[in-house]
Amino acid sequence: MKRSFIREILECITTETISFAGGLPDEKLFPHLELKESANNVLNDASSLQYGTSSGLYALREKIAEFYTRDGFETNPSNILITSGSQQALDIIARDNRDKSITIEAPSYLGAMNVFAMNGLTQEAVSLHSDGIAIDAFEKSIISTKLAYLIPDYQNPTGYTYSDSKRDTIARIVEENDAILIEDSPYSELYFEKKYQSISSQIPHSSFHLGSFSKTLSPALRIGWIRAEEKLLDPLIAYKETMDLHTNGLSQSILNDYLRDVSRYDEHLNLLRKIYAKKMQMFKIYLDELLPEFKHSKPKGGMFIYGEIPDVDISILVQKCLDRGVVFVPGEEFYTDGSKNSEIRFNFTHCKTTDIFKGLNIIGKVLKELN
């Protein structure tokens, strides 16, 4: 088992390091005082500290189902399985598909690739373009794999978003081939202009839709979920139970209390969108100014700006930048073959705005020294 570059970096860097590496939310936006109030409400009663059910707290599953329904994707609590973050959701589904094949994007989320590898799945990587996965290659692949893993909204690592027409086409292809789609959507609420309709909502009987509160409220709560039809979801409950009995009950109860005021949560999301859009804009301005060699496209939401610096050995650049106190992730981490390329992923949400300038300025200088 290989550890991820990002996680190992996270454990090594000091508080002084300027990190564009992890997919970390901005701590200043965590609603810690509201969650504190909810923790007080919950801990007035000892019953929230007892064992819970493997599917998750019913009242919380109701609230998550209601979020789908108000978006036009009719959903019941029985369609929701609460997981210890959506990382565990991936592991649960992968376990139920052990040793099969799966079509994924190239590049893709490193944590998913590691989960699939750990569960013996053969990964067929299909090129991802700025409007979504390459359709012909996707269709050719899924005919044999019958299983696909996609991140259509503000993808990790690229920040790309699938066009509406590609969403329609993929839904049709998945259904025509009796395949299953795993649609990972941790960033879908972090849009800058409009919310996209999930592919899963077009094919509810052939999809797992994965969500998370890690990017919108707090990663430390470790609350994610799987939305699926009962026929697909029910076999997963035994895995969940065997893996860790049930998801953290205190977190679930606190979250459930916090979400009693939906309009407050909506306001919080609006604030996140506004601030992250501004941070992205600022990041882009500094990139154009300090690192003009970096060819990239502008994300429509999420947490990442992705691109390349042609003809540069990124592994040397990352090491020299780390020595100077700045870190980012080389693109080769996000490909199954791990072959060298000149791509880079920048996270724009976590850093203080003053550090964005400082960090990109250092990278620009190191790059000049290399050339």
Place this chain on the structure above:
Amino acid sequence: MKRSFIREILECITTETISFAGGLPDEKLFPHLELKESANNVLNDASSLQYGTSSGLYALREKIAEFYTRDGFETNPSNILITSGSQQALDIIARDNRDKSITIEAPSYLGAMNVFAMNGLTQEAVSLHSDGIAIDAFEKSIISTKLAYLIPDYQNPTGYTYSDSKRDTIARIVEENDAILIEDSPYSELYFEKKYQSISSQIPHSSFHLGSFSKTLSPALRIGWIRAEEKLLDPLIAYKETMDLHTNGLSQSILNDYLRDVSRYDEHLNLLRKIYAKKMQMFKIYLDELLPEFKHSKPKGGMFIYGEIPDVDISILVQKCLDRGVVFVPGEEFYTDGSKNSEIRFNFTHCKTTDIFKGLNIIGKVLKELN
């Protein structure tokens, strides 16, 4: 994947059901106001809501290591991996030993048996006696499996405790055969008279020692750990990371804050021990009075009283009792072969004391009707 009887029962029973089934602590003993105070301390600061490290919160690992050291088992934070309950600890170790063989007790903890099965391990079950596993059969088995899973303190389901001499013998056998011991100790703090020395402390280089706060503080916190030498522990961190990134950060921070006052935790443990010892005594008195057919031995700690009602079809008894609002677990659930027997596990910690009489009275009556 089969779901466990206990977990399915837990999800079906109403608040009216008298349950001697699950291994649930007494809710009245959860220190919810102290944990509330800690939640307030922690949530005054937003940083506890960010992503954490896969090994777990360093300050909490320090405190757990210190508990071992003061018991004479020298331990550093680098020997501790925090897990989402000790259920996940079992899954992590089982994953790293996929498709191997393992020696277990008969009967054993159902959740462990399910984890081993899920990970393709072949389980060799060796008879458990009231003073520990049958030594000759254990030695014969571990010569080929090289891996054993034991619960030496107040075992689940039997409540049995290994004698000091059997502990010594097992340590010697494990070491002589270059084998590895997984020692599961969720109940070790719940002793009624004295604390037993772990087998792992005799063979630190050949053991995983598993602990949990689920039975002593609160199951909803989902905090367990693995104690092992770094050489054994380090390969497991990549599994942990791939499975759920890291254990719930909010729970870890709250627990870490709560444990700053060790003497308060010690007092809490003393209270638990006293009350559970009383509840066990009362349970035993009512058993002798209302269910004299039930042959059992008296546990020295933990949560369970185990025994048998000879010549009774327990599957009929359990169903008829469930119809009358009382539930317990038939012993056959705890054997790998699942063959019928006349054994029963009673949990004595969870029920209100008035319900202990009521529940056992109903079981006694149902039994009379069956005979």
